[in-house]
Amino acid sequence: MTVNDDVLLVHGGTPLEGEIRVRGAKNLVPKAMVAALLGSGPSRLRNVPDIRDVRVVRGLLQLHGVTVRPGDEPGELIMDPSHVESANVADIDAHAGSSRIPILFCGPLLHRLGHAFIPGLGGCDIGGRPIDFHFEVLRQFGAKIEKREGGQYLEAPQRLRGTKIQLPYPSVGATEQVLLTAVLAEGVTELSNAAVEPEIEDLICVLQKMGAIIAMDTDRTIRITGVDSLGGYTHAALPDRLEAASWASAALATEGNIYVRGAQQRSMMTFLNTYRKVGGAFEIDDEGIRFWHPGSQLKSIALETDVHPGFQTDWQQPLVVALTQATGLSIIHETVYESRLGFTSALNQMGAHIQLYRECLGGSNCRFGQRNFLHSAVVSGPTKLQGADLVIPDLRGGFSYLIAALAAQGTSRVHGIDLINRGYENFMEKLVELGAKVELPGKALG
């Protein structure tokens, strides 16, 4: 369901209980869809969630002449790039500001067409989010880049060449940029200081199925041997570990019990360790993970976000809501995005005690220390939360507000809920299934 109405009424105080299912990861599926552009034949992607970022990429692929149609199974997409060369990309501007994904079209389009136009990016407003690494690596491959009205124009005067790249920081997007470009470049590319998130490993699996040669070393080095052509792939996307953790945090904050079908231990090990330290309970089986509040007091913790295998930054915001219910002082050090703690001011209006600091309060000094970024927090708990008027600031912050409203006494009005559809499939139906008391004014739910 797509929610057009912008306000959700949340009557808090009811534990979330029941079962929901997570499907393919928001941070993998759109990239696997972009990879289909590299193939000479059709690709088949399974476990595709119905979220806005997928719809955006589907639109972009179609604009570039890729035929995208549902397969026989629910959540299956078949993408045929046979007609990319003859596509007319007139309406690309309509996709400006839609998501982070358009930047990843650079390599595939340069290989196929010799040129690309990339509209301005969207994504969550949680920091400056520059794309300098992306352009720097594309230049190293031999691309020419020019700023034009509404975006960036790129050209590859000749076949892109493999190169030696050292990322200044293990950026997920820049690592994917290198992978999607190097697979068809001439010769070998060696990427050091690469990001190694599970979604990147899954993208590597997709590319290997297409015929790519990619080796991952243990020291964040990825070596790609370019090939002359790639075929299509058949792949089931890895499940969304970020959505799964959001529901786990919701179970904890509302004193509930949620079975997340599809959640996988392997990609969530760091989150699970932290969840246990906070006092959350979980049980893993072959189909998913059950998360619940065991009834005892929750414990405060010190937490630092980091690149994989560290604590993923997208897990941070929902867990902070649960930490408002823990006894004592929790310390959060956000080291990936400089402005990702801004969402806490609304939690304070609801009754939380969260103080932000410019200093690095974790065990390490990060890129944001000694600068003007409120990127550390001290959460003092437990505090009773009260319903409030909330405006959704970003994807995970938005889901965190939903959790806070569900945990609070009284009614909250949550504005801007459509943003959550960018990364959480059918979240309203899931909330209703879990017994949440939510209302879209003027509409029946459930």
Ligand SMILES: CC(=O)N[C@H]1[C@@H](OP(=O)(O)OP(=O)(O)OC[C@H]2O[C@@H](n3ccc(=O)[nH]c3=O)[C@H](O)[C@@H]2O)O[C@H](CO)[C@@H](O)[C@@H]1O
């Ligand atoms: C669609 C998608 O997969 N989004 C994820 C992806 O975002 P995304 O790929 O945008 O995140 P990056 O890993 O690139 O960003 C990490 C850090 O590097 C900086 N940076 C990045 C690129 C660049 O050219 N220059 C630069 O300075 C960013 O400002 C940020 O501080 O990884 C993030 C980190 O796990 C997740 O939070 C996002 O959910």
Ligand SMILES: C=C(OP(=O)(O)O)C(=O)O
């Ligand atoms: C930051 C996120 O996503 P994006 O990179 O798409 O803005 C997120 O999923 O929390």
